[in-house]
Amino acid sequence: MPKLFDLMFQCGSVREGERNDEESVLEGLQPHANANLKKLEIYGFKGKRFPEWIEKMAVRDGPQASWVALENLIQITLERCSECEEIPQLEHLPNLKSLSLIGLEKVRFINSSFSKLMSLNIDCLEGLECLPDWLFYKNQNLSKLEIRQCPKLRELPDGLDTLNSLEKLVIHDCPNLKSIGNPSGREGQSQGILRELVIERCEGLMVLPRQMLESWAPTIECLELKGLSSLKNLPMVIGCLAKAAHLTNLKIVGVPIASVKSWALGRSRELVIDVSEELSMESSVGMKEPVDALLQGCCNSLTNFTLRGVQNWEWLPESIQHLTALNVLNLHNLGVEELPEWLGNLPSLRSLTLNSCNKLRHLPSCWDALEVLYIEDCGELHIDPAEWHNNSPNLTIWVDGRQIKPCSKN
Template identity: 55%
Template sequence: MKSIGNPSSGARKSHGVLLELSIGGCEELMELPCQILDSWAPTIEYLELIELRSLKNLPVLIDCLAKSSSHLKVLTILGVPKLMAASVGGIESWDLSSLKILSIDVSVEWSREASVGIAETVDGMLQRCCNSLHDLLFAGMENWEWFPQSIQYLTILQFLRLKNIGAEELPQWLGNLSSLRELYLKSCNKLKRLPFVDAFKHLTKLKHLEIIDCPELHIDSDWCSHHPQLEIKVDGQPVSTFLQARD
């Protein structure tokens, strides 16, 4: 499928209420008419766009939705290109104040030339849901060391999942996420260090740290002993097994 037709005038005039919209696996779909979101944006709570690798107008769609809907609670954008600066100019008018769950992947068609625009777009989105978001999945690029700085302002974030991050160490300010309960790190091939022991001392609610396929990450027994309340798993095994195998 390469296109989706505009809704008919009758559909636009109907009194139907759309709460969830999920489009996935349509790899030849090039354009999703903004009129579709215009019609139902005021009521949409759940939007999922997955594996739409030919889609060209993602920034326009997000701009359309975020300006019209204050009810959006779940937004998933995975495997979709064009998350670029085309929408940055309109970010200030976006209303994401009800967003609770955000999953976003910046790897599709990433380039150094587009990286500044992508960073501004992601940070702008996070700033507009800083008082509502409690679950974030962010998938980056291995050869891009950038880390979204706006994560540190997500005051009620409980679940943070980071995938394919290109940084060698996590920022110390992660220790300021006092509501954080679970932290997942996956396929971060360059990651070598966790934040300092003292940086995590305020994370009293953090109960679970799971690390999957991060071959360069070093965790020592001293770091673990300072967080006895924390369940740490490395590639599915308790961290004690990981440390014994390494020794």
């Protein structure tokens, strides 16, 4: 098979009593020594060890022949190989650019060296305790790094801030992660080009390093921080965003924001604030000032705003009335009994969603620009279709999934 470029092996489930020959099948798939293999994908392999040619990432023509490295490999994916404890040897693959390790539940350490990667995806390695110290220093061309569902991972190695080609960094569901590494401290370090930073459900993470954020801020477009209940330096993070001229998408969910007094987010277009995971009913009173300050920081650019609160919030952030570019507003789980009249005067507001606002009884009498109103689980709010048709004839209203017709008598 000298012209073989892609090789994919996928093993299905084996019924009880049936013989599992996947090891011999996979052994038999060894490419010819002259094959120009560029892409290798293995799914669902249940053996404890890969066949020798995969362990070595090399092939040979016969028992006495020497091993020839698969040096043309560009992409490797190992997924749901749940019994394997070690990944193959990769250090002799000079053209390897993309590596995905998914569902290798028994891998505790990455003991194979590799360099020159551009994309690294580590997902659902439940036993992984640490990443190698050399990882970032040896892979300076890394542009995409995703780490998900590694519950035992405690820290990232140093050198993350040296990745000047990194464009996307995603870290999900690593509850014991305490650190994303120490700044390198290198003088004259050039600015990064990071565009997307997502850190979610890493409850043990306490600090995001200033040096890294300052390096990433000038190019970042999307920042999502979710479920970081232990994060202590959010004010510093927000301070670094003052230089984020391209930031358009900011989501803060389940992160302590009460200590933030000033927000400079002048170009953000989409903003999600969810404090329902963070706050008890008693502690929500102190949230009014930071939420208003946040909205003031992006009042000229924000087009889409979502706020999720708690039921004893009896106020709506007054800064919303200054969001002149706002097109979409979503309010969830607020305790207000009425919405202020100024909400109906927002010049760009086209869509409003009210969800689980159980005390809400009254809406503004007229809407200047609103086109669609969605109401879900607001039991105290009653709509008079005739009145709405007179005051806002172009408004479409949906209540609990049912459209309320303007001419309806009900």
